[in-house]
Amino acid sequence: MMKFLFMMIFMIPLCFMKNMFWLVQMMLFFMMFLFMNLNLNIMCFFNMSYMFYCDIISFGLILLSIWICSLMIMASESLFKLNFYFNFFLFNVIFLLIMLYLTFSVLNLLLFYFFFEASLIPTLLLIIGWGYQPERIQAGMYLLFYTLFGSLPLLMGIIYIFNDLNTMTIYFLKFFNMNMYLLYISMIFAFLVKMPMYFVHLWLPKAHVEAPVSGSMILAGIMLKLGGYGLLRVMIFLQEVNLKLNYIWIIISLVGGLFISMKCFCQVDMKSLIAYSSVAHMSMVIGGIMVMNYWGFIGSYILMISHGLCSSGMFCLANINYERLHSRSLYINSGMMNFMPSMSLWWFLLLSSNMAAPPSLNLLGEISLINSLVSWSNISMILLMMISFFSAGYSLYLYSYIQHGKYFQGLYSFYVGSSREYLLLFLHWFPLNMMILKVDFISIWF
Amino acid sequence: MFFFILTNNNSNKMFFLFILFFSTLISISSNSWFGCWIGLEINLLSFIPLISNSKNLLSVETSLKYFLTQSLASINFLFMILIKFSLLKNFDMNNIISIMMNSSLLMKMGSAPFHFWFPNIVEGLSWMNNFMLMTWQKISPMILLSYYFNKNFLIFMIIMNLIIGSLGGLNQTSLRKLLAFSSINNLGWMIFSIMISENLWLFYFLIYSMMIFMMISLFFLMNMYFMNQLFINNMNFFIKLNLLINFLSLGGLPPFMGFMPKWIIINFLLINKFYFLTFIFMMTSLIIIYYYIRIIYSSFMFNYFKMKWVNLLMKNNMSLINLSSFISISSMILSTFIFM
Numbered sequence: 001m002m003k004f005l006f007m008m009i010f011m012i013p014l015c016f017m018k019n020m021f022w023l024v025q026m027m028l029f030f031m032m033f034l035f036m037n038l039n040l041n042i043m044c045f046f047n048m049s050y051m052f053y054c055d056i057i058s059f060g061l062i063l064l065s066i067w068i069c070s071l072m073i074m075a076s077e078s079l080f081k082l083n084f085y086f087n088f089f090l091f092n093v094i095f096l097l098i099m100l101y102l103t104f105s106v107l108n109l110l111l112f113y114f115f116f117e118a119s120l121i122p123t124l125l126l127i128i129g130w131g132y133q134p135e136r137i138q139a140g141m142y143l144l145f146y147t148l149f150g151s152l153p154l155l156m157g158i159i160y161i162f163n164d165l166n167t168m169t170i171y172f173l174k175f176f177n178m179n180m181y182l183l184y185i186s187m188i189f190a191f192l193v194k195m196p197m198y199f200v201h202l203w204l205p206k207a208h209v210e211a212p213v214s215g216s217m218i219l220a221g222i223m224l225k226l227g228g229y230g231l232l233r234v235m236i237f238l239q240e241v242n243l244k245l246n247y248i249w250i251i252i253s254l255v256g257g258l259f260i261s262m263k264c265f266c267q268v269d270m271k272s273l274i275a276y277s278s279v280a281h282m283s284m285v286i287g288g289i290m291v292m293n294y295w296g297f298i299g300s301y302i303l304m305i306s307h308g309l310c311s312s313g314m315f316c317l318a319n320i321n322y323e324r325l326h327s328r329s330l331y332i333n334s335g336m337m338n339f340m341p342s343m344s345l346w347w348f349l350l351l352s353s354n355m356a357a358p359p360s361l362n363l364l365g366e367i368s369l370i371n372s373l374v375s376w377s378n379i380s381m382i383l384l385m386m387i388s389f390f391s392a393g394y395s396l397y398l399y400s401y402i403q404h405g406k407y408f409q410g411l412y413s414f415y416v417g418s419s420r421e422y423l424l425l426f427l428h429w430f431p432l433n434m435m436i437l438k439v440d441f442i443s444i445w446f
Numbered sequence: 447m448f449f450f451i452l453t454n455n456n457s458n459k460m461f462f463l464f465i466l467f468f469s470t471l472i473s474i475s476s477n478s479w480f481g482c483w484i485g486l487e488i489n490l491l492s493f494i495p496l497i498s499n500s501k502n503l504l505s506v507e508t509s510l511k512y513f514l515t516q517s518l519a520s521i522n523f524l525f526m527i528l529i530k531f532s533l534l535k536n537f538d539m540n541n542i543i544s545i546m547m548n549s550s551l552l553m554k555m556g557s558a559p560f561h562f563w564f565p566n567i568v569e570g571l572s573w574m575n576n577f578m579l580m581t582w583q584k585i586s587p588m589i590l591l592s593y594y595f596n597k598n599f600l601i602f603m604i605i606m607n608l609i610i611g612s613l614g615g616l617n618q619t620s621l622r623k624l625l626a627f628s629s630i631n632n633l634g635w636m637i638f639s640i641m642i643s644e645n646l647w648l649f650y651f652l653i654y655s656m657m658i659f660m661m662i663s664l665f666f667l668m669n670m671y672f673m674n675q676l677f678i679n680n681m682n683f684f685i686k687l688n689l690l691i692n693f694l695s696l697g698g699l700p701p702f703m704g705f706m707p708k709w710i711i712i713n714f715l716l717i718n719k720f721y722f723l724t725f726i727f728m729m730t731s732l733i734i735i736y737y738y739i740r741i742i743y744s745s746f747m748f749n750y751f752k753m754k755w756v757n758l759l760m761k762n763n764m765s766l767i768n769l770s771s772f773i774s775i776s777s778m779i780l781s782t783f784i785f786m
Contacts, residue, residue: 117701130748145732
């Protein structure tokens, strides 16, 4: 585990050398393949060294973060070509990857908090430094302050736990029962803001829209999953309060997911639509975790991984359109099938995964979540039915508005699609649709 | 070299600088309250020549205001010492006397609710004089505060410090006043740390003064006094990064070094069960981070108009910027070593 940390630390000097842009990306792919070959023991914490460990959840999420970071660099070729501070960009990506890797792999809850907060700083730099519109300042402020407002009580909760239990090792937390309401709220609120839950979701459309493609990819891909990972770790020692109070969060997130799905139909901005669909998917994830049965945990974990790949791929597609037409509006991006028919294939594949069509991993996640939520309460069937239906609805809406119809007459000329872009989209789609063939390593936890 | 800068490139004032340092030492190492008072008075007397500059009318007015407020506080302090000496025969710990003594020391420091002179005066001082006012002048009142500490009264003062320091800076555009309000807020953290242990106060104070020094030296070299000047300068990339890291560190965000003293203080707050007070500490520091980020917008955004006619004062003072850049960037890495 430490060897990957040192590999990432020593990639930092590599970012500042000349002509090393693609080499950094290749090294990240190399690290991904090295990391995949770790011995994976499902039932326990494995690879424990001084302060690191690997669990089935953290293994999958670290894989996802390395994968998305390398795809981030692949998607940002325009920074390299236009020579827009790409050295510092690479440093930002590697620094963010180090912080995410450490978040998922430290044994100590306080260090988890430290790296959780620390991963916000490079994200903020990505949004404000390389974003496109002047509204990105406000987006960065919303991101920073929503997250900090939630996570400062988390710091209080963690230090309170330390003073009470004299340990902060994540493994030992399952032997304790701290059933206090105020502690529960302070620990959970940070992750609910990060997920995001419906009432505190306002930072997400702003941050996703104003971020450059790499910022959107990492936000949709991993930063939302930090909330889910934190919830999975922290709920262990609060079980009785969870059983009493979780229904609040389930109801808020499911009803909120319904409203957000309907709001997706009103969006004009492509990226805004994808951002709102992220909130709707994450609302189901929150519902699944909060129900606290096995299928719920499995479904939310699978949906986290698959949503990370799928949303990140859709943001890449939106950026491919943006780089050519310099607009994200649905009025301008229409009739693209006439010009880029191969991109139309990728739009279809990724949007069909978004609407949880077989054989994508989203399907398995949604089916598990539907099972778990309906087993919790029959009435949630209505909400789930409508959320799934609307997610199919807005995915099709996005697809047909972009691809079919008459094209915008003000277009000049652009090329169809470079092989780098095809590779980028393929690498998003392939794990998403092929992992369903070997899903037991992420869905069997004991 | 450092002392030369502190005296605003006027070596005639070095005499007063040395007496300033000596006066604090008198104040904190005396074994009688009179010695403390003497130290405070010499402190006042030697700071006035440092800040007054007869060619500039604003600095004359500033030194006069400083003299009036500080001497009022000293007189109050002396009176309370004498009352304690004569009426109580120096034995009892009386509530009213300790409140009055703490109040006079709070007024010396510029802490709420006696803070009104502080943003006023920093507006009239140059950056290096501000640095002395914000760091060195706080040492002796803080240590004297720890001798006769009234917990109930001072917790209320801490809350007022935090709230005034955070909310007062929201409508400011002058960088000096912003740093003054942030200093008032940090005084709240420091007074609480005195309550726990004097070692902890020293630790927080040292890290705070190091961060303030890096920021003030940066503003001093670029000769920036107002927020609109942040956008029309010619900063190169490392100076921008330096500014960014320093302000985020002062706000207490991980992974920078400024997180560590705040973390330790929150630890002690929660051990002693000050739950609501911890919440106030957290939320006011959120407001402070808001106006710090407003200052560092210019260093977040990489492309904006750079005026090429603005020259940085870099000829003789390159070593200072290099040193402070190195410290601020490496403190990020060093702080992770300390944590792990």
